[in-house]
Amino acid sequence: MADNNTQAGKKGTTRRDFLKNSGLTVGGVVLGGAIGSLFGVNNTTTTQETAPAAPALTVNPAAALMFFTPDQYQLTQAAAERIYPKDDNGPGAMELNAAIYIDHQLAGAWGINSKEYMAGPFYKAEETQGSQIRILRKDLFTMGLAALNTHSNKTFQANFVDLEAEQQDEILTAFSEDKAPEISKVRSSIFFSLLRTLTIEGVYADPLYGGNKDMQGWAMRKYPGTRLSFAQEIQNSDFVQLDPESLTSHMGH
Amino acid sequence: MATKLPKVPVVVVGMGWAGGIVSAELTKAGISVVGLERGKDRNTSDYMMAHDELRYQHREELMQDLSKETITSRNDEKTRALPMRDYGTFIVGDGVGGAGSHWNGQTYRFLPYDFEIKTMTEERYGPDKISADMPLQDWGITYDEIEPYYDTFEKMAGISGETVEGFGYGVRSNPYPTGPMLKTPIMELFETATKNLGYSPYILPSGNLSEAYENPDGISRAACQYCAYCENFGCEYGAKADPAVTVIPVAKQTGNLDLRTHSNVIEILNDGSKATGVIYVDTITGEEFEQPAEVVVLASYVYNNVRLLLNAGLGKPYNSANQTGSIGKNYCYQVSSASSMLFFEDKEFNLYGGAGALGIEIPDLVGDAFDHSDLNFLHGAGIRVTQYGNRPIANNVVPAGTPAWGAEFKAASIKYANSYFPVKSQGASMPHRYNYLDLDPEYKDAYGKPLLRMTFNYTDQDRELVKYISKVTHKIAEEIGADIIQTNEEQGDFNVNKDTNTHNTGGVIMGADPETSAVNSYMQMWDAENVFVVGASAFPHNSAFNPTGTLGALSYRAAEGIQRFLKDGGSLV
Structure with a gap:
């Protein structure tokens, strides 16, 4: 298992930071609203600290039927x-x-x-x-x-x-x-x-x-899911196994 | 009744690469352009959840809604054509960026041989080499004439690559704007094996930037992260060249582009020799509008360029019975069945990573770089290894003989998930008398207009090419060495539900002769001088390479021609 903290797609590098560093601009104007994205707007809010904690979920609420008997x-x-x-x-x-x-x-x-x-x-x-x-x-x-x-x-x-x-x-x-x-x-x-x-x-x-x-x-097929970057792994002649991440990990960015 | 709008200098139908390039060039020159796009506007924020294999690849999020419009297909004239009801083979883009949003980014130039294929083939092999059923023709432009437009397109898009010298490849006036993509272990295996066999591998040219790049329009884009979500997906980093992050913002910034999305053009108003404008439907409200214009630019996908002309009665429809007319003629595709699959028992590669234009190829067997005297086919194929990133729903390849489901399937698909790759090929597609596009006599789109009918099958030329090329893919696979090698040597019939690629070409072909072509080398219609039809629809045949580089070059040439036409009028050749 590779050390996650050395990966370009590690959790500490948000998409927001990534795009900021990428210089995706036209004539000095940031393109496409990527940086001020929907998900970036409330990142710094502190209200959650004082809000009552939601009860921890013990079951998956999506595991219910919409269609089948x-x-x-x-x-x-x-x-x-x-x-x-x-x-x-x-x-x-x-x-x-x-x-x-x-x-x-x-x-x-x-x-x-x-x-x-x-x-x-x-x-x-x-x-x-x-x-x-x-x-x-x-x-x-x-x-x-x-x-x-x-x-x-x-x-x-x-x-x-x-x-x-x-x-x-x-x-x-x-x-x-x-x-x-x-x-x-x-x-x-x-x-x-x-x-x-x-x-x-x-x-x-x-x-x-x-x-x-x-x-x-x-995980069974060692697929790491939807990470932001594999630039560090792609040339490695050894197989680099990474923990999977899903799209929900993109929501904080 | 359509609401008539004020006349404009130029109306562009479709805002993908062709429409985006034409719009950017005209608006930069101070010309007002109305851009009509049937889909939505897009920018990188649309791609923030792009790493979703199900939504984008298997539910075709970026693609044309087939419930509104599709094509019908049949393998031959004796068969009744039936609608392509869902996606299986090619995927047709929709929205700003068009196919330029969902493409992989492989950006080749065609060969000098391609542009003068009839002349050069007859010179070398005599007039009998080209069969009577193969309406092969020169393009009405030479490589040297198109080279500056390739150069412009590559600089705009920031194409990454390395120069190939020899093998009939055209001479470049400039190196690629950015260096080649990274070389991965499977690419190194191919490189070593092909060099051992005497071939000359090169890293294939890429529209996924190998490094950060600022283009001549002042667009800065980031380097590719090899995240594996290119084809079918939009790039949230803007690393993949896409009209939505290159030419469209440039055109918007001029203030001269009036971009109208959800605007589906259903009719070209014309008197047979001149277009006066277009009718479009607002797909949200259902309202119809008439947009009069001095110049009408058709820049939609191959199919709709052809369909709009046929429905409008512009140009002469192709007739296969006597081989007259040109609209719908020389529909070509890509011949890519020759391949060898390699499975490894004890090697794992980082195949989860990749990019749409990450790969390595040999130039030795394309065009006329090898002697065809004793061969029953023309042209050839690029033989290559690519690494797009193996997404898990789409990639469950198991050795032949393994069941397609159940315990054995699961075990094998997991065992080989990171331990297989193909040596594959991309062959040229020559035109055939009975491969063409016309209007379907029965099926209609959501607006009551006839669907386009495709009559297409692979030909003897294609089957011979696949047999020949598959011997080479097998030889390379053996040189690489693998525990299991499986080679496909046969080209089957064209199947509308079998995954191949989206390299559809022809139907409004270019040439030097109005009798055998629909547009001149500026994409200007012979029969209606104020109509320009831009796109891969102009290719008289398809080469052994992805079409976008050539489509881009022709779009820049068309933009130049339209400016000249607005100033001087008349035929540009």
Whole structure:
């Protein structure tokens, strides 16, 4: 482990200081309001010292549902865990709150495909033309969850969450290989791909989105997160392992 | 009914590199410019939370909202084109800065061969070397003529690099304004291996500043911190050259730029030989405005430059059946499938760090630097190792045969997270008769205007190039030495949902002949002399390099031409 205090991105160097030193100007005028940023304005306030201390949080208030029913949540946890299971490296998707991440994503603009071209008509596409699906992501996902249970009951006479890990893998493999029934005319592998993508995002996206609990997803792969600078490390022929930092560390700057 | 506004000398459509450069040059010369940008204004404070892989890379924060507008695509004329409903392959910028905000910063010059490719190919190999289905043509400008504009662009942007001599590279009038970027351990591995094999590696030219730099406009910018958030992201330090921290503030400071954001141009008013102005929609309120102008400058992305002209009936649409017309012709891309992936069992590199234009490349196999007499393709590829920074959602590369999910996937993706890199390539894209852009007959945008239809696939030329280049990437990978080497030797079909790059070119191509090109070497339309169409849309083919350096040079040339036109009128050539 390198000594953090020798790093350019160390906590003692704020973005504010950094930008001050960088001389980002045009004709002597500071560009873009970077220095007087939203986050820099109240840095010197002293009122907090006299304010009553907030009670320490023992639970994560973001770990609550916006979208799923409890059953859907548990099913998502179980399926995501098989995509990215707990192992010797560390926690799996369940412990990393990937299902909370997925819940939050499907509850928002992305879940209703707000930035996609959704005008019809929807024709059958060639493999090279991208997906042509009218069903919104939030609906495809919940329909896919229901299909997981249907296929589990058909194959093993039990719901997905009650199956052994190997049986769950068998069900997911069937979905990934289009060997499960279509979901309202959408191939089962399309749902599987959505589940896989969301799981990977849920374990590796910034914790601000609800997953990657305590940055443990990053720590497993020795990813240092969103530091301001790697100029000191980039030429080192030895691997330099740094503690992860997330976007919340940028808020004080 | 559109509200008619007072006439202005120049209206610029799109405020990325092309629009920003033209606006800066004209406003500095005292000319009033109205800049219309469909997206928002930007400066570095917009990028304060830029180190967010999900938001910027996977949710495409800086990109065009496809719910409003997209393209349709098909591989050939027999297929019905379908809309690109979400992003997969290229990413189209939006807002002030455009693609110049989300780019990586790799800033090459094209080769002297590129600008005279038809003449030089026929001289060396005879007239039969170029197939009848390849509408290859000279650009109507030589390297020596464009060189001063490259120099101006590089000084404005502060490009960092080292001079390459020989291999058909053009002679530089000045060295790069700043020195090359740092050399990392994986770049050193490539350097040693390629030198052992007799190649001549060089650090690739970068728009991420290697050192603090003040440009001729008085813009000072900080050095790159190798933070790994370039492509898809804006740079909060201003180290990455971006119109929003270079030419746009300069234009604003003159007081001559009237920048109107959230202003989406939907129509060019014209009588077939002259434009009188544009119609735009305020995307916030839905109000329509008519902005009359002496000169109309189209400086949006490749696709909208073409689409606006086709929807306006300006210029002659390209017809693949008889190969007449020019608007939509010679749509090209980039041929980059040849690559070799190296996996290491017991080496870890600091791959979490990087920069968009951090890399090393060999010049030996680009252009006509090697003999093509016995080869079934023209031009070549830059073979390179880059270090952009491996962000964790996007980078989970595992050796072939590893499952794509589950216990084995997790273990392998973590094991190799800091222990793999590719020797990859970026190949030139030659035009083809059946690769072109036109209007879609069925799908419309949010304003009821037809979407642009892309008909494109990789050609035999591309597949041959990939086969040849992949042998070299494999040879270099073996010389570096790795525990696992996997080489991709095949160029598949173009797939709109497969990640490649955003080097789309052509459609409003330049040339010396009005019969075969749409604009002259000043980006002035042959068919409407007060319309200038600026951008990579002007490239008659795409070279083996990232397009922005050449786009920037052509933008400076266009700005010069527009000033001459405002003074003297008429054709500039």
